[in-house]
Amino acid sequence: MQGDYYKTKESVEEYIQLAKDVNGKLLIEKLKQVVPSHSTILEIGSGPGTDWKILKQFYDVTGSDNSNEFLNHLVRNYPKGRFLELDATSLKTDMKFDGIYSNKVMHHLKGDELIDSAKRQNEILNSNGIICHSFWKGEGSEVFKGLFVNYHNVTTLTEVYTKYFDILSIEDYKEFDNNDSLLLIARKK
Template identity: 60%
Template sequence: MNDNYYKTKKSVEEYIKLAKDVHGEELIEKLSHFLPSNSLLLEIGSGPGTDFQILKKEYRVVGSDYSTEFLNRLIRNNAKDEFLNLDAITLRTQRKFDGIFSNKVLQHLTDEELRRSILRQVDLLNDSGVICHSFWKGKGEELFKGLLVNYQTDESLRDLFGRNFEILLLEEYTEFEDGDSLILIGKKK
């Protein structure tokens, strides 16, 4: 897989334009029912920082991304905030968090990589920590602009997360087309 799309200046600028109206406000509202205000939250794949700005209203947020192109922009635009250079698969940090959030990031991982990520998320979370992740709903995988899109279903997500997380909410929602997405909120077992 060619994952340069999120890593070069030109394609990052293209992505920021394409995604300018996309945000996870609805997801963050759902998360607020399970994760108390002011909790310490890690965002995986903060990208342009749209969800980061919304999360900040409710939580103490640490942003992260694996793309230095995005990270440099995030740091430039949010001088008072903290950002980590993290790959979602390995999540190499010693820090602990009350919650972990991502919006349309983990579809770029194969199921095997997602299993590794889930085990690291367990390590990074405090007791009863809460995760909130969104996915594209469907079966199989495809490439979009050279990036892997690994679709998930209700069943596949229960299978992947159920061993380590109590599923608090697993719902379909609409990003672009009716019911094209899934949100999963879970609590560390």
């Protein structure tokens, strides 16, 4: 669930400016330790395409988003790229992937949506497929710039993902402040 922030031209342009110096290079280094290069990767919530561009250097990557404004931006900037309109919860695609990656997207899902998304991710992964998702670390939830934000910790992530995945690691890392983020890496059961 989300408000309009990622959906209007003005706010998408604002977000692209605000996030221009942020990228998931270090997270993708972790992904590379468990998913061989040239594998097929789905990115959920590609947004401006910053991480998509890094993933593209190593993988056969498909970008996706549920915002038409971001999808238009992606297609305009990367005309040779493959992008799907996908919602993170329903993930309505017939494609299958070796890995699924997202960077600061899944925190927009409410508790039951995150569980439905985990089940669906299990279904669209090839056997032994890997997920790699980052989250804001903390307790509870809030609405920020009209967007729902659900904070997570090791316990909440373990509860959600254990049914469909073997958790390989849940590690703290620093996005802006020490230990403000968590990276989950898990393998399809």
